[in-house]
Amino acid sequence: MLDPHRLSIFRSVMASGSIQAAADNLRMTPSAVSQHMAALQKQTGLALFDRVGRGIVPTPAAEALLVHSEQVMEQWGRLDSFVADLRDGRSGRLVLGYFASAGAVWMPSVVKRLNREMPDLVVELVLTELGARSTLPDIDIAMDNTENARRPGYRKVHLTDDPFVAAVNRDHPLARRDIIELTDLKGEAWVTNDYLAAPGHRMVVAACQARGFTPRFAVQAQDHYSAMAFVAAGVGVTVLPRLAARSVPSPVALVKIADPPVRHLLAMVREGGPRNTAADRVVTLLLELSHHPARGRRAPGLHRARTQPHAESDGATR
Numbered sequence: 001m002l003d004p005h006r007l008s009i010f011r012s013v014m015a016s017g018s019i020q021a022a023a024d025n026l027r028m029t030p031s032a033v034s035q036h037m038a039a040l041q042k043q044t045g046l047a048l049f050d051r052v053g054r055g056i057v058p059t060p061a062a063e064a065l066l067v068h069s070e071q072v073m074e075q076w077g078r079l080d081s082f083v084a085d086l087r088d089g090r091s092g093r094l095v096l097g098y099f100a101s102a103g104a105v106w107m108p109s110v111v112k113r114l115n116r117e118m119p120d121l122v123v124e125l126v127l128t129e130l131g132a133r134s135t136l137p138d139i140d141i142a143m144d145n146t147e148n149a150r151r152p153g154y155r156k157v158h159l160t161d162d163p164f165v166a167a168v169n170r171d172h173p174l175a176r177r178d179i180i181e182l183t184d185l186k187g188e189a190w191v192t193n194d195y196l197a198a199p200g201h202r203m204v205v206a207a208c209q210a211r212g213f214t215p216r217f218a219v220q221a222q223d224h225y226s227a228m229a230f231v232a233a234g235v236g237v238t239v240l241p242r243l244a245a246r247s248v249p250s251p252v253a254l255v256k257i258a259d260p261p262v263r264h265l266l267a268m269v270r271e272g273g274p275r276n277t278a279a280d281r282v283v284t285l286l287l288e289l290s291h292h293p294a295r296g297r298r299a300p301g302l303h304r305a306r307t308q309p310h311a312e313s314d315g316a317t318r
Helices: 004-016 019-026 030-044 060-087 100-105 107-117 199-210 224-232 277-291
Strands: 049-052 055-058 092-098 121-127 139-143 154-169 189-192 216-220 238-241 252-257 262-270
Touching: 004 019, 004 030, 004 060, 019 030, 055 060, 092 100, 092 107, 092 277, 100 107, 100 121, 107 121, 107 277, 139 277, 154 199, 154 224, 154 277, 189 224, 189 238, 199 238, 199 262, 224 238, 224 252, 262 277
Parallel strands: 092 121, 092 139, 189 216
Antiparallel strands: 049 055, 139 262, 154 238, 154 252, 154 262
8 A cells, every 4th residue: 555655755855846845845855765765765666866967857647646646645635634624623624515606605604603603614615616526515505416416325495596797897888777678788898807718607607698698708717706806897797606706996896687597505414324413504504595695694685886886796716
C-alpha cells in the first residue's frame, strides 16, 4: 500500500518543480526528499522522473499519479481531521455543500446557529456548484436539473423558487419601470454573470431564444460582482437570479421581469446510516431562511430606482 506521507512529498516535488524547492518548502533535506522519491518509484514500479542536466522532469506516469492522488489525499486529510476531532472531544462533523450565492446569503446564518446550538459539531463547507465529486456532502444545496441534483443516495427538499431579475444602470430608461419583458432588453449590450456552460446562464439564453432573440453579450464577466461593476459603469445590462442580486452598487437598479426564468433551489440530504440530527437542523434553518430571508439578512425587495437609490433585492451569486 502506498505511504500517504511519501505521496504528499511526491506531490510537493511536483508542485515545487524540483527536489531542492520541495525540500525547502517541507523543511527537509534534499537527500531525504530524494530517498522518498526513490522509495516511491520502487514501490510503484514506475519511472516518475527523468534526469535532465542537474534537474528532474516528471514523466507521464508522474503526471497521471498526481491527478489520481488528488482525491485520495483529500480523503486522507478528512480522515486525519476526523481523528483529531475524536481526540479533541468533538462529537461529529457535518459536510455542507453549497453554491456561491447560497454561501454568501444563507451559510453564515446557518453556521452561526449551528455553532451556538451544537458547539461540538464541526461544520465543513464545500463549494460544489462546479460539480465536484471528491466529496459527498451530508447536505448539498443545489439547483434542480443540475448534476448535483441527480446525486444517487440523496433525497430532495425544495427550498425556494429563485426568479431572475434585470440589473440596469440607474440612468437607463428601463430603470424607471416597475416591470419589464425580456424582449425589452433585446437591443441592449448584455454582460454575463456566470460561466457560459453554467445552468443559470443557459436558462437565461433559452428564455430569450423562446421569445425570438439571442442576447448580444458585450462582456463575459463570469461572476456577478464583476457583472454589477460593468452595469454600474453603463457598459451593459445583466439578468441574474434574485438571490445573486441581494445587494447592488448604488449606480445599479434592479427591475422585475414578467414571466422570468426561475431557478428551483433544493437541499439534497444524504440518506443511509443513522439519523443525522445536525442535517435535519440545517434543513429546518434553510427552510426558515429561504421562506423568510430577512431573518438571515435584510431583504426589502425590488424597488424602482427613482425612489430607492440604494436598493437591495430579496434574495444573492450563481
